[in-house]
Structures are given as C-alpha cells and as structure tokens.
Amino acid sequence: MILKxxxxxxxxxxxxxxxxIEILKKRDDADRFFFTTEPTDSETGKxxxxxxxGDVELDPRTSAFLFAADRNEHLYGTGGTNCGVVAQAxxxxxxxxxxxxxxxxxxxxxxxxxELPRRLNEGFPLPEILFFFDIDPEISxxxxxxxxxxxxxxxxxxxxxxxxxxxxxxAEYERMNTGMKIVRLDASQSVEKIAEIITKELDxxxx
Numbered sequence: 001m002i003l004k005x006x007x008x009x010x011x012x013x014x015x016x017x018x019x020x021i022e023i024l025k026k027r028d029d030a031d032r033f034f035f036t037t038e039p040t041d042s043e044t045g046k047x048x049x050x051x052x053x054g055d056v057e058l059d060p061r062t063s064a065f066l067f068a069a070d071r072n073e074h075l076y077g078t079g080g081t082n083c084g085v086v087a088q089a090x091x092x093x094x095x096x097x098x099x100x101x102x103x104x105x106x107x108x109x110x111x112x113x114x115e116l117p118r119r120l121n122e123g124f125p126l127p128e129i130l131f132f133f134d135i136d137p138e139i140s141x142x143x144x145x146x147x148x149x150x151x152x153x154x155x156x157x158x159x160x161x162x163x164x165x166x167x168x169x170x171a172e173y174e175r176m177n178t179g180m181k182i183v184r185l186d187a188s189q190s191v192e193k194i195a196e197i198i199t200k201e202l203d204x205x206x207x
Contacts, residue, residue, distance in 0.1 A: 002179050003125040005089040007202070008100040010170075011133030012162050014140030015187045016194065017098050020131075023195050024096060024202075034088040037098040042079035044070040060111035067104050068120035075124065086125070094202065100127065102173075106165045110158070126180040129201060132170050133194075135187035137163045 009017035021035055039045035039052075048066055050056045058066070074097075077083045089095045101121040108117040137159035174182055183201055185194055 001125045002128055003086065003089055004128055005092065005094050006085065006127040007094060007096045007129045008127040009098050009131050009133065010100065010102045011135065011187060012137060012140050012159055012166060014143035015133035015135045016191065017133055019191055020195060020198055021096060021098055032094060034093040034095045036082035036085060036095060038074055038100060038103065039070050040074045040080045040082050042070065042073045042077060042083055044073055045080060060108065061116060064104065064108040064112055064116050064120055067108065071101060071124060102130065102169055105169045106162055110161050110165055126178055129181045129183060131183045131185055131198060133185050133187035134167065139188055
C-alpha cells in the first residue's frame with residue numbers, strides 16, 4: 001500500500017538526508033510540510049537513541065523489534081511530536097521523514113539477518129516517493145567524523161556493509177513495481193544540486 005503525501009529520505013550515516021530536510025524547512029511554504037524522523041521522539045524512540053549512542057547494549061533481534069514498534073508509533077501514535085504520520089498525510093500535509101523501514105531492512109539485516117526485519121516491517125505502508133542518497137562510505141564517514149560525535153553503527157566496515165545492503169534493498173523495490181517512486185541521488189554532488197532535484201520532484205507531486 002502506498003501512503004499518499006508521504007516522502008522518505010534514506011541513506012547511510014553522513015549521506016546528507018538531514019541537511020536536505022533543513023533546506024526544505026526554509027521553503028516559503030514550509031508550513032504545508034510535516035517533518036519527522038526515525039527513531040521518533042516517543043519514549044520508544046528515546047530508548048533507541050540511547051542504544052545508538054552505545055549507552056544501552058541490546059541483542060540485534062531486540063533492536064529490530066524495537067525499531068518496528070517505534071515505526072508503528074511513528075505512523076499511528078500520538079506519543080511524540082513527530083508521530084502520527086498517517087493522520088498528517090491524510091490531512092493533506094506533505095510528510096517528509098528522515099529514515100523509514102528501508103533503514104531497518106538495511107541496518108538490522110546486517111546485524112541479525114534478512115528474515116526478521118522483513119517480517120516485522122511487511123505490514124507498513126510505502127511512501128509515495130523514496131529518495132535514496134547513494135554515497136561512498138568513506139566520504140560519508142568523513143562527514144560524520146567532522147561532527148565530533150559518532151554512533152555505534154558509524155564505523156567504516158559496518159558502513160561499507162550497510163551501503164552495499166542499501167543498494168540491494170533499493171534494487172529489490174525497483175523490481176517489485178509497487179507504485180512507489182524511487183529517486184536515486186548521487187549524494188556526493190553539491191548540496192545545491194541535490195536540493196534542486198528534490199525540489200523539482202516535490203513541486204511535481206504538488207501539481
């Protein structure tokens with residue numbers, strides 16, 4: 001199922017998804033958008049952020065269940081300011097999310113295999129447009145290190161495995177013909193060039 005008015009940005013850490021969302025927030029019509037991210041700011045999401053920082057150690061399968069639970073709250077819940085995606089999209093807002101189920105199919109599959117993440121996420125709706133920020137992990141990791149604060153997944157070997165898995169996941173969805181539009185972006189391009197491509201796609205969506 002495709003959720004109309006739902007847009008997702010995906011890519012490995014440092015690919016530039018957050019930068020592009022900040023650019024969208026400065027649009028003249030930014031009030032017509034609902035900006036959100038995963039993990040959410042619900043209690044489940046806050047716990048996951050502790051895990052990502054290394055403050056809490058979890059079995060990879062436990063993480064997969066928690067990410068799926070947080071995603072359900074993201075879509076349908078009211079437990080945080082960036083939850084309730086379905087209601088926002090159905091009200092006419094253009095919902096733009098930094099990460100969604102494709103992150104779980106990538107990151108969690110690297111740590112606990114394909115089967116569990118697929119099963120946990122198979123019932124969630126797909127976005128109308130998926131922007132995939134494709135980038136060399138060595139470039140993206142340099143960006144991450146420049147921030148001065150890293151998370152548990154932000155290591156070169158893991159990022160290389162994740163980048164390869166992301167490309168496979170996106171290719172799988174391209175073959176499925178789900179009705180979801182997939183826009184591949186060369187995330188090594190300038191911020192301005194990427195913003196231009198995204199703007200054209202979103203402006204077309206709103207006609």
